[in-house]
Amino acid sequence: MKMTFRWFGKASDPIPLQYVRQIPGMTGIMGVLDQYAAGEVWPEEEIKNLVDEVHGAGLECEVIESVNVHEDIKLGLPSRDEYIANYCTTLENLGKYGIKVVIYNFMPVFDWLRTELYHQNEDGSTCMYYNHADVEGMTPLEIVQRTARDSGGFTLPGWEPERLGKLAEVLDLYKGMTPEKLRANYKYFLEGIIPTCEKAGIRMAVHPDDPAWDMFGIPRICNTRDDLDAIVRMVDSDSNALCICSGSLGSKPSNDVPAIFREFGERGKIAAAHVRNVKYLEGEKHFQESAHLSAAGSLDMEAIMEAIHDTCPDVYVRPDHGRMIWGETGRPGYPLYDRALGAVYLNGLYEAISKIKERG
């Protein structure tokens, strides 16, 4: 297992790389160039600068997140071919600088979604929180505006203003979209990019829908075990793989997260993993992000780490999100302290599992 940390780049991440390196057991980052909108080519020079900078701090840079898929590809519009060609150029450029895994998602219009970014806990910490009852009382535009307002000036991944500026227009294009059509468009995209990935030595790792259900009547097709199975079957290639996110899949209590890790690990389909805990609250579709510790939330973190240990021990893992603790301020979900605690806890579980199994 390679423990990594999401880092947004010097210009937009308040956490210095040196601090990331000081976290025990940290081997590298999962990086991003967030200055490019979906559909734009990531230039070689900028990729090189990022990789050099990360290497300069003594960390690895083998995983990139959020090479966002243009909405026209998800919609299956004629312009998709041009955007797929651009996506392939970005993949070729990433491959030249040692990138091995690209994490992306195929969520229509909205990326991850929460109804509160700084939900107050009784211990004084804050966390990201979701209550579907609140979403039902809001229009898509209201939730976008509230998320932008509450994010403290940070651009949140997937919520880039240029992407959401044409919200009404994009929502209109999705009228009549079905899961079957969306799957067909997804398959077309994979068929367009996987040959390039194979040549470039890159594994695509799709991140599940977060939360794990349809939003505003638009279908989502990556939030159950069967969805993941359908995706890996669309194109049979080692480069067509998964990023299993325990918190995203875990937002739906019927998903058996440790079993999903074990099955797709055994099938060789997990290229990356986000490992964090969620806590189910009263009623349906109501949860908060919790500390990583099993006892703090609803997921069995030991069972998840054991599945990783047993089935995909070489996978890139990150602690995903964290709470705001100890007075820290910064990008919602991406603090230093609580993610560092999460990384160390997950490494501790992994060490214990390894040693107990070695002893037999």
Ligand SMILES: [Mn+2]
């Ligand atoms: Mn995640």
